[in-house]
Amino acid sequence: MMLPLPKQFDANEIFIIISTVLSWAVMFKLRRHLSAVTINIIWIFNVFLALLADITISVKPYDFYYTIDHKSHELFDVLLHFATYPTLSYFVVTFYQHNKPKGLKLLFYIIFWAGVAIALEWISVKFHVFTYTGWKLYLSFFTYLVVFAANIWLSNFIEKRHPYKATSTSRFN
Numbered sequence: 001m002m003l004p005l006p007k008q009f010d011a012n013e014i015f016i017i018i019s020t021v022l023s024w025a026v027m028f029k030l031r032r033h034l035s036a037v038t039i040n041i042i043w044i045f046n047v048f049l050a051l052l053a054d055i056t057i058s059v060k061p062y063d064f065y066y067t068i069d070h071k072s073h074e075l076f077d078v079l080l081h082f083a084t085y086p087t088l089s090y091f092v093v094t095f096y097q098h099n100k101p102k103g104l105k106l107l108f109y110i111i112f113w114a115g116v117a118i119a120l121e122w123i124s125v126k127f128h129v130f131t132y133t134g135w136k137l138y139l140s141f142f143t144y145l146v147v148f149a150a151n152i153w154l155s156n157f158i159e160k161r162h163p164y165k166a167t168s169t170s171r172f173n
Contacts, residue, residue, distance in 0.1 A: 019120075033164055035165070038155050042154065046086035065134070092148050114148060118137060
């Protein structure tokens with residue numbers, strides 16, 4: 001079954017396109033500090049989390065929010081879940097693996113990125129990417145704390161078994 005195109009191409013689709021292009025441009029400009037295995041698992045994990053949220057708290061009986069223009073999915077929901085959403089966790093894990101903060105620095109690091117995520121989500125709400133029907137922005141902050149901590153733990157777990165090996169021929173060194 002093909003996902004439909006948006007009925008009306010407006011600010012939320014433009015926002016998703018621009019934010020996806022910008023985040024991917026930054027992602028490819030950054031020096032890589034993660035193995036391909038870590039990148040793939042972190043990416044899939046975050047796609048799973050986005051889809052899990054959509055099939056649990058954005059449907060009845062909860063109905064806390066919906067994405068894009070309506071409650072049924074369209075093509076831009078796929079772009080949002082598979083290409084846009086996972087980039088933030090990619091940045092969190094990349095900078096973590098480069099700096100490896102410990103103790104209170106790690107706590108502040110996670111709080112900082114949860115703040116960045118909240119700011120981005122707030123902007124997304126202004127562009128009607130998300131429409132809250134019961135969800136509150138502060139709930140997202142606590143969710144991001146858990147999500148980013150889980151991403152850091154998962155990246156450490158994977159990198160122990162499949163560490164990143166920089167090569168002189170690697171495009172992202």
